[in-house]
Amino acid sequence: MKQEPTSIASTRIAFIGGGNMASAIIGGLIQQGLDGSRIAVVEPLAEQRERLESRYGVTTLEAAGPELQGFDLVVWAVKPQIIKQVATDCAQHLAGALHLSVAAGIRSDSLAAWLGSERIVRAMPNTPALVGQGMTGLYARTAVVAADRGLIEAVIGTTGQYLWVEREADLDAVTALSGSGPAYVFYFLEAMRQAGTEMGLSAETATRLAIGTFAGAARLAQDASEPPEVLRERVTSKGGTTYAALCSLEDSGVKASFVKALHAASQRAKELGDEFGA
Numbered sequence: 001m002k003q004e005p006t007s008i009a010s011t012r013i014a015f016i017g018g019g020n021m022a023s024a025i026i027g028g029l030i031q032q033g034l035d036g037s038r039i040a041v042v043e044p045l046a047e048q049r050e051r052l053e054s055r056y057g058v059t060t061l062e063a064a065g066p067e068l069q070g071f072d073l074v075v076w077a078v079k080p081q082i083i084k085q086v087a088t089d090c091a092q093h094l095a096g097a098l099h100l101s102v103a104a105g106i107r108s109d110s111l112a113a114w115l116g117s118e119r120i121v122r123a124m125p126n127t128p129a130l131v132g133q134g135m136t137g138l139y140a141r142t143a144v145v146a147a148d149r150g151l152i153e154a155v156i157g158t159t160g161q162y163l164w165v166e167r168e169a170d171l172d173a174v175t176a177l178s179g180s181g182p183a184y185v186f187y188f189l190e191a192m193r194q195a196g197t198e199m200g201l202s203a204e205t206a207t208r209l210a211i212g213t214f215a216g217a218a219r220l221a222q223d224a225s226e227p228p229e230v231l232r233e234r235v236t237s238k239g240g241t242t243y244a245a246l247c248s249l250e251d252s253g254v255k256a257s258f259v260k261a262l263h264a265a266s267q268r269a270k271e272l273g274d275e276f277g278a
């Protein structure tokens, strides 16, 4: 039987950590009509708390306390290096909640041990969530029921696309591809801007050309039925300009280096889980 989409309108959501990733998800929720009064954010930095309150109308707390009792969903958005301490300190106030952690590398076994709960979902979002264009990988422990999955999909769906992975270890690869991915795109944009200015364009013109090209190529790849290599070949005339550029990239081992870089990111995700897990 097909399940009805979950409504988030009556959900109360607590965020532990109110930085970049929390702000991106809160922004999505507010844009989709969730009332800010249904969101509480635990955030030690006063400046950050003021920003969240004025921008989104959410309630903020300097530290977790009994006020968090009865929230339906708790989103863990602190750095992996401190999540153990924070989770251990807060667990007593969060009984009965569904937990969603965005912390890179931190495995659900660790979270379950610290929180004394099995209702745990891990998410690996990315910063385009800020503009509703996020790409998130999700993993649920076996104790997470369909209704809980529905709630997570409704929440993360406010920030863009998502997909579920069956094996938790795959989240390390998701982290390397899409979690860290926006940084690679910005890195290429920087390189294209540098080349453009070296060739005499203004930085503004070069940046506009580069961003427009990324957006257009991504859209083309999304809509096309052919794989990226076919789309690439269509740009590449024999003996032409693209061919010259691609030969230079191959000579410099750029693709191999890029693949290696993503392996490094995935390996680091695994290490974060080993270093800062239970």
Ligand SMILES: NC(=O)C1=CN([C@@H]2O[C@H](COP(=O)(O)OP(=O)(O)OC[C@H]3O[C@@H](n4cnc5c(N)ncnc54)[C@H](O)[C@@H]3O)[C@@H](O)[C@H]2O)C=CC1
Residues within 6 Å of the ligand: 016, 017, 018, 019, 020, 021, 022, 042, 043, 044, 045, 048, 076, 077, 078, 079, 080, 082, 086, 102, 103, 104, 124, 125, 126, 127, 179, 180
């Ligand atoms: N930034 C990104 O692109 C992505 C980040 N993540 C994950 O999201 C998590 C948060 O990362 P960001 O938002 O980028 O970091 P951030 O540094 O912007 O946010 C973390 C927030 O936690 C707050 N904090 C520190 N101690 C706290 C405590 N005891 N209780 C509550 N809050 C506390 C900090 O003041 C800060 O505002 C990390 O675990 C990271 O792995 C996941 C996907 C993408």
Ligand SMILES: O=C(O)[C@@H]1CCC=N1
Residues within 6 Å of the ligand: 104, 175, 179, 180
């Ligand atoms: O760099 C990091 O560790 C986090 C996880 C994915 C993106 N940023």
